[in-house]
Structure formats: structure tokens, C-alpha cells
Amino acid sequence: MEEQIYRKLFLGFIQIHILHHAQKEAIFGSWMLEELQEHRYHLSAGTLYPLLHTMESAGLLEKEDKNVEGKIRKYYKTTERGSKVLLEAKKKAYELFKEIKDE
Numbered sequence: 001m002e003e004q005i006y007r008k009l010f011l012g013f014i015q016i017h018i019l020h021h022a023q024k025e026a027i028f029g030s031w032m033l034e035e036l037q038e039h040r041y042h043l044s045a046g047t048l049y050p051l052l053h054t055m056e057s058a059g060l061l062e063k064e065d066k067n068v069e070g071k072i073r074k075y076y077k078t079t080e081r082g083s084k085v086l087l088e089a090k091k092k093a094y095e096l097f098k099e100i101k102d103e
Contacts, residue, residue: 014041015055016093019078019086022061026075052076060085 014036021027021035029049036043052074055061060082064075078086 010041011051012089014043015051015060016086016089017041018052018055018076019060019082019089022076023078023083023086026064026077028073028075055082 061076065072
């Protein structure tokens with residue numbers, strides 16, 4: 001039960017993290033999994049890839065298929081809409097962290 005609560009809570013942080021990196025440069029799934037693990041998010045590929053597809057469907061990310069060593073790799077980049085959402089999320093996160101850090 002507690003794990004489900006954390007998963008739901010941190011899902012928004014993970015999406016912000018994805019948008020942040022995809023705005024800097026195109027990302028791909030296995031790299032993003034490693035990046036999230038460095039920040040102690042424990043996500044499986046079975047969770048990340050549907051999340052990337054959902055974010056793409058919502059117009060937050062755009063996908064480009066590239067041939068890398070004979071395999072097709074899907075790269076994701078933040079869209080204009082995704083950049084606007086990221087900016088608003090950063091503002092809200094900053095407000096929240098300012099409020100809770102002083103308590």
C-alpha cells in the first residue's frame with residue numbers, strides 16, 4: 001500500500017525530470033532509466049516506456065526513430081507544449097520547496 005502511494009506521488013517528479021532532460025537534448029529510454037536510478041527512483045522499463053508514450057500522446061514529447069548500430073532507437077524531445085508545462089512545474093515546485101524548507 002505504501003509503495004503505491006510513493007509511486008503516485010513521485011510520478012509527477014519523474015515526469016518533470018523527463019521533461020527537463022528532454023528539453024536539454026533528445027533522450028532515449030535506457031539512458032533515462034539510468035538517470036532516474038542515479039536519483040534513487042526505482043522504475044522498470046515496463047513503467048517508463050508507457051509513461052514516455054503517454055507523455056508523447058499528451059503532446060509533451062515528440063519522438064524520432066533513429067538507426068543506432070542496426071537497431072531502431074526512439075529518441076524523445078520536449079515539445080513547445082512540454083516546455084510550457086515544464087516551466088509551470090518548475091515555478092510550482094520552487095514555491096512548494098520554499099514553503100516546506102523553512103518548516
